[in-house]
Amino acid sequence: MALTNSISRRRFGCGLAAGLAALALPFGTLPAAAATPDEIKARGKIMVGVLTDYPPFGGTDAEQKPAGYDADVAALLAKKLGVTLEFVPVTGPNRIPYLLTNKVDLLIATFGITPERMKQVLFSNPYSTLTTYIMGPKDLKIAKPEDLVGVTIGVARASTQDITVSQIAPPGAQIMRFDDDATTTQAIISGQVQTIGASNTVLAQLTKDYASLNIEAKFKMKEQANGMAFRKADTALQEWCNTFIAEIVADGQLSQINQKWFGSPLSPLPPMPKF
Incomplete structure (x- = not known):
């Protein structure tokens, strides 16, 4: 009987912890379970973390929905994958925690590529500066x-x-x-x-x-130099996004986004920083 009660308490504790973890997520947002482009396509949705306090890279529109350079890049990315886009607002301090706890699939959040951050996440090639x-x-x-x-x-x-x-x-x-x-x-x-x-x-x-x-x-x-950010295991998604960035640079779509938000064509992007 004592063993049964101990197991029941452990199960209850695990269930409570899971419930509290779910409550900690932003309202209406479920944990991201996908890691590869194929898994995201199968799910039919991609969850992208974006800033909403840093216009024109990441701000909000008249309806308080995410808008800006990063949001437009995310919209192009979702269109290329053929999936629905769900924005998840993030802040500077919580960007990495949101990514590492699977609240988003990736970050497109004016995220500077630094040696310290590279210890925790993978970065794409630069898509903005x-x-x-x-x-x-x-x-x-x-x-x-x-x-x-x-x-x-x-x-x-x-x-x-x-x-x-x-x-x-x-x-x-x-x-x-x-x-x-x-x-x-x-x-x-x-x-x-x-x-x-x-x-x-x-x-x-x-x-x-x-x-x-x-x-x-x-x-x-x-x-x-700003890069998209991924979990360390998500190398397939990183590679796909590097190809995507190269394509929208080559066909001029990224320059159009830069013109829209900054009033000038896109200057040549720097290579991936080496530390």
Whole structure:
């Protein structure tokens, strides 16, 4: 009897854990069970993680649905596979956890290719790029990392800007980490921080919508190559997506997406970074 009760308790515990895990998923989203293009085709749906706080790469439309460069690439990818596309909104900090816990099949989420991330995930060849800067008001005299002593710097937590700023900031600089790019941008608008580490897309937004703040790029930190991301075991999907990227570059569809969201044709993409 004691053994039976012990087994029953273990079964109950496993069932409870599974139920709690299911409740932890975004509403209406089931775990991704596919890993290969053939499995995704058989399922008839692909689940793609995208940012919704980082326009024009990843934002939302008038109906609050994902929209932007990444969403358009995902739509082309789903069309090529012949399956339904389901967007799963992600944030900078939870992108990798969502992927590794099978909440998405892959990430198309302005995800910079870095050595640290390559320890956890596979990347496709680059499908987009951006430039990151330290930026701040024009009257703040900063031209190099050493000038950041005594300066507050805002970054989005777990972003490539966070990694880069952490590497270059001198002793005496204060790094303040925020949940996402939107709250980081709001921090400099409100005066909570003096500078931010952010991309050219954020700079364009600040220049357009908050011209009176006179925010400018102080110095360039790095050029970031962005790749789609996959679980380590999903090599077949990675290979398929590399072929897909090459095709939409060659036929001009990726350049059309770049023209739509950035107002210019696509510049040549960099090769896969080597670390």
